Amino acid sequence: MKHEEKTQLQKGAAGWFLLATLGVSYVISGSFAGWNFGFAVTNWFGMVIAVALMGLMYFCLVLCLAEMSAALPSAAGGYRISRKVMGDTGGFATALAVLLEYSIAPAAIVIFIGQYIEALWGINGPLVYAVFYVVFIGVHLVGVGEALRFMLVVTVFAVLAIVVTLLALGPHFSLSNLAASSYGASTEPNLFSFDVVSVWAAFPFAMWLFLAVEGVPLAAEEAKDPAVDLPRGIIGAMLFLLVSAVLIVVFIPGAASSQQVGDYGAPLVDALKHVFGEESVLADVVNLVGLAGLIASFFSIIFGYSRLVFAMSREGYLPRFMSAISSRKVPHWALIIPGVIGFICSLSGKGELMINIAVIGATLSYALQSVSYILLKRDYAELHRPYRAPGGQKTAYVTLVLSLLALTSCFAYDLVAALIALTLMGLGVGYYVLLGQKRA
Template sequence: MTDEITKDPLEESTGLVKTLRPYHVWALGVGIVLVGEYMGWNFTVAKGGILGSLLALLVAGTMYLMVSLCASELGASTKSAGGPYDWARLFVGPGAAALVGLAVYMEYIALEAADAIVVASIAESVFPEIEVFPVTLLVITFLTFVNYRGVVAALNLNFALTFTAFAAILVFFAMSVTGFGGIWDPGNLISGAIPNGFIGIFAALQFGPWFYLGIEGAAMSAEECKHPSRAVPLGQQAGMITLLLAAGMTLYVCSGLIPTEQLGVSVYPLYEAATNSGVQLLVVLLAIGTLFTCLASANGTICDSSRSWYALSKDQFLTPWFSAVHPKYRTPYRAVIFTMPIAIAFAFSGFLDQVITFSITSGLVCYVMIPFSLIRFRKMFPQHSNKVRPFVGPLQPWIAYFTIFLAIVIMSTLQWGYRYNLIFGLLFYAIAYFYFNWRYRSLESTHDWGEEMGWPEPVRT
């Protein structure tokens, strides 16, 4: 398979440090995703109007809630840093594992690049004399350094940024419903309900994931949690509830303060809604929230993408050189640093919608494989026990089957506007699957469940 490589002293370090608590898991998951409430989701309005946006919010929210339940059960059981990669490796096979690990990496790296571009664009709007790309480079470099220095510092930063951005949405919503947040016009809901008919409503589903894209990444902190069987489900589900509330509040305030035709093309819909409210406090608060949520998302994506790359390297799908853990900071520092050139390459393209579409495609590949991994897990280990399954999600495996169906339906809607992106993405991952499945097929039956997981031997399926 892979030739033995002499390891340097850094690679002999003891592994990732277990310091994270449930609020860190919440900060990681929500921090990555909350940017989708501040921008991007409103393209659902351009496709399907207010009704299409509401349907996209509900359908995508249902899918992500079920993905979150699957990820909570798998993450609490395996307690590994690789997240979806490790679940596929253990319960599906090497080809699927490498495919998912690569998809997770690309999903978060593309999202990191998009976030950095937006931060730079905000900076340019405030200071017109600066250029976008140097600021983008500075943002990526700074956040990479934060993650290099330690996961606790990175996620404490994420918690502060994310909490502030979520509080801004709460304040905006509270002021709107009490009449202090500007004149909320219900006529916008009627005039822009269904501008493009039924096809438009269906096409709006392609942007539904923007409300929640990346929440499954919260489970990737499991190996660094003090008590993963408690922290992962609690932090993951609290994060999902937070996002559902934030999505509903965002759609409410924006649909009443911005005319539909403007809302569908707005770059910063929450900030624009605050501007239209005429309340200076909200303008300042939402400007800060927009900046903070982009930084939190970029910061969280570095954490998650590096863990996926670290897991691939640790199992020698990549060179073991990337699996080194820093002896002082206890971070997978080489995997963290390697996120930087890839993110810069994505950012250099400058095509924000194309970068995000590739991130969504990569995410949807994961949303097929995560529930499939859970289905396989339950077949292999059907008996519930605190050792194997400390957290048991409700209505499984039916939820997992329905999640796969919804992910495929949402993926199919990318043909309206992003057909070639979808074809390229699926072709890319198909080639990756067949290559890794052929290259590492000997790994299929090499699990020592007792030594690796402390579990009994599985039921053969």
């Protein structure tokens, strides 16, 4: 009983709206950079198909997670179900894949933050990375309520930057801009031409518009009413992201041409400069506020990994001390230790490599969680489910097929990231076989 009291998070800190905001904040940095590189491997219509398929994958995944997390709410998120239906080993494999995504992604994002700060004020490097890790882990240590409210404010600024950009570029939209593409430039531009292989190659970039929304259930134990708030929160976040993705992939290349957008480092800002000139004040403002998008994702994913590590420790997958909580009901070691590891990874300065490793962990976890849902429906039909995903097992099979296609695409795009991800997964499994299995 004493141990349970020491590993109990603050209940009732988040309603469905804060959970939905958390889901958006996980993802929002992907709207400011990354997705546009898909135009280097396919044309506009191919990219639209890739975004539509990845949006479908995430929407089906979210529906399955909404059902599973409402039935068995836990800071472990979807992997608690994996453990229930696939045993300790299956649960650990799923948790490890999610942990790979959530521990490496902040390292990538803080590198991108450094690049933004360098463009704005001319400073970058390890000191910048360290300051952001220390400050934002510090905010989380103050308390979950304070952390989530801070995250809400930052996310609102990021969303406003996207809205302002879309409104400004809307009048400059042209179908001819969409047809212009660096992919297949030797052929006559055709708005609706594409090939299957190029769409498949664009999957990793399309994922950036949705990556990490699946982390909402990690806040399950801090929700006011998990059975109601978790489905509303994660589905609400996903619906917002679907609308946002469609508008971004249409209006940004529609104003600046898909050919040029594919080369932009900061597509929203660079598209504004293309339309309004290099000295555009609006572009400078969006550039500054765009930093809020990166901060929102950095901040919220730190929240996500801390809850995951906390749950893995509490269930014996990681050393027990990492599930200890402070007097403010915060898992302090679960915040600090992965933060130190993430900071060390950020010293590589290779943001794209880091995010590709995270994407590989993510797609692997999606496949495992969809299998978990299928097994749960088959073997635990009697389990009380406050929310039921439309389509049932068919919905999970859609997630499974698309996640495996996305996983193969990631391996083809960046073999180095794939080898690093496999090595890290191998080390994790080795730890589990030697030590973790005895604790679980």
